[in-house]
Amino acid sequence: MTQIPTAITNRKVTAEPSRKFPHGLPNARTLIAYSILIIWALLSLMPMYWMITISFMNVVTLLRMPPKLFPDPFTPINYIRLLTNSMLLRWELNSALIAVTNTTISLFVSSFYGYIFAKKEFPGKKFLFWILICTLMVPFHVVAIPIFLMFRDFHMINTYWGLIVPGLFSAYGVFLMRQVIKTLPSELTDAAKIDGCNEFQIYSKVILPLSKPGLAVLGIFTFVGNWNDFFWPLVLLNDSKMYTLPVGLPTLQGQWTDYGLLMAGATLAALPTIVIFLIFQRYFLQGITVGAIKG
Amino acid sequence: MNSAKFHMPSHSLLREIRKNLWIYLVLIPPFALLLIFTLIPIVQSFLLSFKEWTLHSTRWIGLANFTHLVADPVFGKALLNTAIYTAVVVPTGTAIALFLAELVRPQPAAVQTFFKSAFYLPAVVAAVVIVLVWRWIYNPANYGLLNYLLSLFHKDPVLWLQDSRLALAALTATSLVGGQGGAVVFILAAMGGIPIHLYESARLDGSTRSKEFWYITLPLITPTLLYLAVMGTIGSFQVFTGTYLLTNGGPNYATTTSVFYIYKTGFQHFEFGYASVQAIVLFLIIMACSAFLFKMLSEEFEY
Numbered sequence: 001m002t003q004i005p006t007a008i009t010n011r012k013v014t015a016e017p018s019r020k021f022p023h024g025l026p027n028a029r030t031l032i033a034y035s036i037l038i039i040w041a042l043l044s045l046m047p048m049y050w051m052i053t054i055s056f057m058n059v060v061t062l063l064r065m066p067p068k069l070f071p072d073p074f075t076p077i078n079y080i081r082l083l084t085n086s087m088l089l090r091w092e093l094n095s096a097l098i099a100v101t102n103t104t105i106s107l108f109v110s111s112f113y114g115y116i117f118a119k120k121e122f123p124g125k126k127f128l129f130w131i132l133i134c135t136l137m138v139p140f141h142v143v144a145i146p147i148f149l150m151f152r153d154f155h156m157i158n159t160y161w162g163l164i165v166p167g168l169f170s171a172y173g174v175f176l177m178r179q180v181i182k183t184l185p186s187e188l189t190d191a192a193k194i195d196g197c198n199e200f201q202i203y204s205k206v207i208l209p210l211s212k213p214g215l216a217v218l219g220i221f222t223f224v225g226n227w228n229d230f231f232w233p234l235v236l237l238n239d240s241k242m243y244t245l246p247v248g249l250p251t252l253q254g255q256w257t258d259y260g261l262l263m264a265g266a267t268l269a270a271l272p273t274i275v276i277f278l279i280f281q282r283y284f285l286q287g288i289t290v291g292a293i294k295g
Numbered sequence: 296m297n298s299a300k301f302h303m304p305s306h307s308l309l310r311e312i313r314k315n316l317w318i319y320l321v322l323i324p325p326f327a328l329l330l331i332f333t334l335i336p337i338v339q340s341f342l343l344s345f346k347e348w349t350l351h352s353t354r355w356i357g358l359a360n361f362t363h364l365v366a367d368p369v370f371g372k373a374l375l376n377t378a379i380y381t382a383v384v385v386p387t388g389t390a391i392a393l394f395l396a397e398l399v400r401p402q403p404a405a406v407q408t409f410f411k412s413a414f415y416l417p418a419v420v421a422a423v424v425i426v427l428v429w430r431w432i433y434n435p436a437n438y439g440l441l442n443y444l445l446s447l448f449h450k451d452p453v454l455w456l457q458d459s460r461l462a463l464a465a466l467t468a469t470s471l472v473g474g475q476g477g478a479v480v481f482i483l484a485a486m487g488g489i490p491i492h493l494y495e496s497a498r499l500d501g502s503t504r505s506k507e508f509w510y511i512t513l514p515l516i517t518p519t520l521l522y523l524a525v526m527g528t529i530g531s532f533q534v535f536t537g538t539y540l541l542t543n544g545g546p547n548y549a550t551t552t553s554v555f556y557i558y559k560t561g562f563q564h565f566e567f568g569y570a571s572v573q574a575i576v577l578f579l580i581i582m583a584c585s586a587f588l589f590k591m592l593s594e595e596f597e598y
Binding site: 062063116121123128135137142143146147148150168230235245246249250262269270276277288 | 318334420424473540562
C-alpha cells in the first residue's frame with residue numbers, strides 16, 4: 001500500500017483513470033457535467049452562429065417571426081452587395097496590411113530582444129527588464145491622448161504609419177520570447193560561440209529555429225490582436241479609405257440597421273481569425289498561459 | 296589594501312560594460328521607443344491635466360480641470376458604472392470559469408481540448424463583431440432574439456438597451472457570455488499542476504468529490520484565481536467597445552464608463568486637458584491594481 005502514492009506522484013490529475021467510464025455507460029454525474037458544458041459552449045458560440053446565419057438571409061426572412069434557425073431561402077445577396085457597394089474589401093486589405101506588418105516586425109524584434117534578456121548577462125540588465133515590465137502595466141488608454149497629439153503634429157493621422165509605429169516594440173512580445181528562450185539550454189549558444197558564430201549568427205541560426213513554438217504563439221496572438229484592435233484605429237482614422245475592419249464595420253449601417261449586410265461584413269471580419277484559431281488551436285491553448293507575468 | 300578592494304569591482308564593472316557595449320547599443324532603439332510611447336506620454340498626461348487644451352487654444356489653468364472633475368456628475372457616474380461593471384463581471388466571470396474548469400477537469404484529454412477551444416473561440420473574434428451581434432439579440436423590436444424568446448412566454452418586448460435601469464446589466468451580460476475561455480484554460484493549467492498523490496491520499500481517508508474540491512483544489516489554485524481576478528479588474532476598468540457600440544454611453548449616461556468618457560471628452564469634444572485628468576485617475580486606479588498584483592506574485596504562495 002505504501003508505495004502507491006510514490007509511484008503516481010508525478011502523474012497529473014488530468015489523466016485520472018478512475019473517472020473514465022470503464023463499463024461503457026457514463027454515470028449521472030458525467031451526464032450532468034456534459035450537459036452543462038455543452039449548453040455553455042452553445043451559448044458562447046451562439047453569437048457566431050447567428051452572425052453567419054443572418055448573413056445569408058434576405059431582408060424578408062430576417063424580419064419574419066419566429067426568427068429562422070437556418071437561412072431559408074439561402075442567399076449570398078448580402079455578400080454581393082457588400083463587395084460591390086462598400087469599401088469592405090479595402091478595409092480588409094488595410095487590416096491585413098497592418099496585422100501582417102506588425103506581426104512580422106514583432107516576431108523579429110521580440111525574439112531578438114527576448115534572446116538578449118534571456119541569455120545575456122550585463123550590468124543593469126535587471127533594472128532595464130524591470131522598466132520593461134513596468135511599461136507593460138501602463139494601460140494604452142492613459143497614453144492615447146499625448147500620442148494622438150504627437151501624431152497630429154507629425155501628420156500621422158490617417159496613415160498606416162500611425163498604426164504601425166506604436167507597435168514596433170512590444171514589451172509583451174519581448175517578455176513572452178524571453179520566457180521561451182530562457183528554457184533553451186545555454187550549452188547550445190556556448191557551443192555555437194566556440195564554433196565561431198557571432199552574436200547575430202547565434203540568434204539567427206540557433207535561437208530562432210529552436211524557438212519556433214514560441215514564435216508561433218507570439219505570431220498568432222499579435223496577428224489576432226492587431227486584426228481586432230479597435231480603440232487606437234478608431235481614434236487615429238477618420239478617412240473611410242484608411243479604416244480597418246473593426247472601425248469600418250459599424251459604419252456599414254445606414255439610417256436603419258441592415259442586419260443582413262452588417263452580419264455579412266462581420267463574418268468576413270471574423271473569418272480570418274477563426275480560421276487561424278482552428279489551424280493553430282494547440283498553440284493558442286498553450287500560449288494563453290505562457291504570457292502570464294510570473295517569475 | 297582597502298582601496299584596492301574598493302577599486303577591483305568598479306574596474307571589472309567597467310570591463311563588463313565595455314565587453315557588452317554592443318548590447319547597450321542595440322538596446323537604445325527599443326528603449327527610445329518605450330520612452331516616446333509610454334514614459335513621456337505619461338508625463339505629458341500629467342502636464343496636460345493642468346492645461347485647457349482644445350484644438351484651437353492651449354493655456355495653463357492650474358487645478359481647474361481637477362475641480363471640474365470633482366464637481367462633474369457624469370465623471371462620478373462613469374466611475375460608478377465602471378466599478379459596478381467590474382464588481383459584477385470579475386467575480387461572476389471567475390466563478391463561472393472555475394465551475395466550468397472543474398467540470399472539464401475529469402474528462403479525457405480530447406474532450407478537454409474540445410471544450411477549451413469552444414470556450415476560447417469567441418476571444419479570437421473581434422469584440423466589435425460580437426457586440427454587433429448582441430445589438431441584434433437586444434433589438435427592441437420583436438425580431439430581436441431576446442424579445443422573440445420573451446414573446447413565447449407572452450411577455451411584451453423589453454427595451455434592453457434603451458431602458459436606463461437595464462442597459463448596464465445588458466452590457467455586462469455580453470461580457471459574461473462567452474468571455475471565460477482564457478480563464479478556463481488558465482485554471483485547468485493550474486489544476487493540472489496539483490500533485491495527484493494529494494487526491495489519492497485524501498481518497499484513502501475517505502474524502503468526497505466536493506471535499507476534495509474545497510480542501511485540495513481550491514486552496515492550491517487560489518494564486519491563479521487571484522491573478523485572473525486582478526488581470527480581469529485591470530481589463531474591466533478599460534471596457535470600451537461594448538458601451539461605444541451598444542449604447543453609446545446612454546441612455547442618460549447609464550452605461551458611460553471611464554474609458555468611454557475619456558474618449559468622448561478627448562476625441563469627440565476635443566477637450567484634451569480635461570480628458571487627461573480622467574486618464575490620470577484611471578491610471579492611478581490601474582496602477583494600484585498592478586501594485587497589488589506584484590505584491591501578490593512576489594509573495595508567491597507555493598505548495
